[in-house]
Amino acid sequence: MIKLHNIEKVYRTDTIETLALNGISLDIQKGEFLSVMGPSGCGKSTLLNIMGLLDEPSSGDISIAGEKIDRMSDQQLAHFRNKRLGFIFQSYHLINDLHVLDNVELPLLYRKVSAKERRRLATQALEKVGLSNRLKHFPTQLSGGQKQRVAIARAIVGEPEIILADEPTGNLDSAMGNEIMDILLQLNSRDKTTIVMVTHDEVMAKKTHRLVRLFDGTQVQ
Amino acid sequence: MLKNYFKIAIAILNRRKFFTFVSLFGISFTLATLLVLTAFIEKIVNDDYPDRKRARSLYLTGIEENGPQSMVSSSLSLSYINRYLKTMKTPVDVGYYTARVGTNTYHAGKKIGIAFRYVNGSFWNILDFDFLEGKPFDAQQVSNREKVTVITEDLRRQYFGEDVQAVGQLIEADNQQFRVAGVVKNVPGTTYFFSGDMYIPYTVANESETGQSYHGEYNAILLGASAHDLPAMQTEYNNVVGRLKPSDKSYDKVLSYADYYSDAYLRTGNMSKPLKRWVYSVIGGFVFLLLFLPSVNLVNINLTRIMERSSEIAVRKAFGASSNTLVYQFVVENIILTLLGGVVGCLLAVVMLYIFNQAAILPHVTLHLNPVVLVIGLITCLVFGLVSGVYPAWRMSRLAIVKALKA
Incomplete structure (x- = not known):
């Protein structure tokens, strides 16, 4: 589903060159649930951002669902992300000025979907994460766990084949973290959604199919 | 989509009330001044009492x-x-x-x-x-x-x-x-x-x-x-x-x-140096400044707002918004803001004209806000919205997603 070949990412300033990723090659199968672990600053999030087409590698090849992701225009990349990818962030990144329902509808705004259909799909996604009673709440009125569920609903509303989750349980207590993990596991087993999750939590990582460890930008497991 | 933009625009206006006040005041006061100025010029140019045969007349001053x-x-x-x-x-x-x-x-x-x-x-x-x-x-x-x-x-x-x-x-x-x-x-x-x-x-x-x-x-x-x-x-x-x-x-x-009426009006004093060019330059310069200064102010305010909204921009990009879509969104939001300013400006102009007329600052001169002036006002608002929205929107759309998420 996701093929990375010899990915390198170098951050350059006027004086310093930092190698964030060093020759990473990965082959993630359709329906696989993969977790990425490693100490802070080892390149986990950079790797996830590159897989999510939010950042470009300095060198190396990426293909997702059989499509080579090089030389895509801004418009094509936007379309690809919209159709194929869903994101869950550690700090949720919900739009506080919009209701929960409007937040979840967001990916559908960039597709040709009627307002009525958007509303139906967003409500359905919120039902899946157990938040159908919070449609008209604002994010600031929700707990951390509820916010992350809204973020998951937003990630799955467009039925993407791949979900990329950057420490989705990092800001939550263990009970809330487990609830979120259960939702992700369910998505993976029921809908066969491919999930790549960055985490610091060994317990959570052990629940996934495969674990990749990074150290100083290099894959060590 | 437009409804979503409208909601966001209104929410942002509510969120930063001082910025909103500064922006709206700039737009509305400028527009009101322009409307009053236009009403005044219109009075001079178009009011033909008692000179109703103006189209058939030449004036020697x-x-x-x-x-x-x-x-x-x-x-x-x-x-x-x-x-x-x-x-x-x-x-x-x-x-x-x-x-x-x-x-x-x-x-x-x-x-x-x-x-x-x-x-x-x-x-x-x-x-x-x-x-x-x-x-x-x-x-x-x-x-x-x-x-x-x-x-x-x-x-x-x-x-x-x-x-x-x-x-x-x-x-x-x-x-x-x-x-x-x-x-x-x-x-x-x-x-x-x-x-x-x-x-x-x-x-x-x-x-x-x-x-x-x-x-x-x-x-x-x-x-x-x-x-x-x-x-x-x-x-x-x-x-x-x-x-x-x-x-x-x-x-x-x-x-x-x-001279034709308008030329004669501006040919006072020195025959070899008519005021025409000078007056047109002054009015043009004044209108330009009136439009330019609030536009720069709005551009500045909008650029400041970009950083506040970097997370939203990143999320929208991550979920499929292209740079062009974001430019469109931001320009629409700005036009909503300027049109709101336009409505306030029109109301302000009505109040200013009322005070002007009641105070009888110029004898027997009653200024009116006519439909043409109103249309000019609305067009001015749209120009404001576009001019002050496009550059910040373009800057915003260029934000790198990863950097914007971390900001």
Whole structure:
């Protein structure tokens, strides 16, 4: 589903060159649930951002669902992300000025979907994460766990084949973290959604199919 | 999609109330000023009372003689009018009148300031004053040097009192008694060619109608049979002036023009340096500054808002918004903001015009906000929205997603 070949990412300033990723090659199968672990600053999030087409590698090849992701225009990349990818962030990144329902509808705004259909799909996604009673709440009125569920609903509303989750349980207590993990596991087993999750939590990582460890930008497991 | 943008725009306006106030104040105050300015210019340009035959008229506001060391500029003499204007072939009538002359009169223990003009009989044929009572004096009365006058309703009220018939009564001005022949509706102060309180036959002034001097006290209007005659009238007058010899050896050039109304309005004082270009430049510069400064302010505010919204921008990009879509969103939001400012600006303009009219800052001038001015206002708002929204939107759309997520 996701093929990375010899990915390198170098951050350059006027004086310093930092190698964030060093020759990473990965082959993630359709329906696989993969977790990425490693100490802070080892390149986990950079790797996830590159897989999510939010950042470009300095060198190396990426293909997702059989499509080579090089030389895509801004418009094509936007379309690809919209159709194929869903994101869950550690700090949720919900739009506080919009209701929960409007937040979840967001990916559908960039597709040709009627307002009525958007509303139906967003409500359905919120039902899946157990938040159908919070449609008209604002994010600031929700707990951390509820916010992350809204973020998951937003990630799955467009039925993407791949979900990329950057420490989705990092800001939550263990009970809330487990609830979120259960939702992700369910998505993976029921809908066969491919999930790549960055985490610091060994317990959570052990629940996934495969674990990749990074150290100083290099894959060590 | 638009509904979503609208929700966001309104939410952002609510979120930062001080920024919103500054933005809206900038837009609305600017727009209100523009609307009042436009209403004022429109009043000057389009208000044609009593000058309703403006399309058929040319205006002569003076004559100038220039030499290497000296120059003289003035209005026209009666002899000049008799020799050179009344003998022209293309005009069907020639009206002439002096500038406003100020005097004080005392009536019933009350001091009344009066601005009067000396005019000829044709003045009343060329200009369409609205008579509230009586009628104008005619050419025969002018020729007979009768001490008759036409006064305005405002002077009637001041001199004779409310709801009093003035025709046939005597009024004193400039130490002379005049019998009132008619009363006309007030002329706005902005129509400064013709405004006044009292109009008197020019023959009463006893100015010589003979002699060789070009210089005197009178302005003139040449009336054509139709608007099509104006170019021919202009050409004929230019030829007349072209043949004039300077009245003194110290001059080598004579300048005088028969102008269309707007040009004549701006040709005051120096004939060789008309105000036209200067006035258009000043108004243009003023309007430019009025539009430019709030636009820069809005651009600045919008750029500041970008950083606040970097997370939202990143999320939208991550979930499929292209840079173009984001530019579109931000411009739409900005247009919503400026249109809101536009509505507030229109209301502010109504209040400003009301205060202006009530305070009677200019005599007999009532300014109105007309539909054309409103449309101009709305178009101005759209231009504001576009100009101040596009650059920040473009900057915003270029934000790298990863950096924006971390900001």
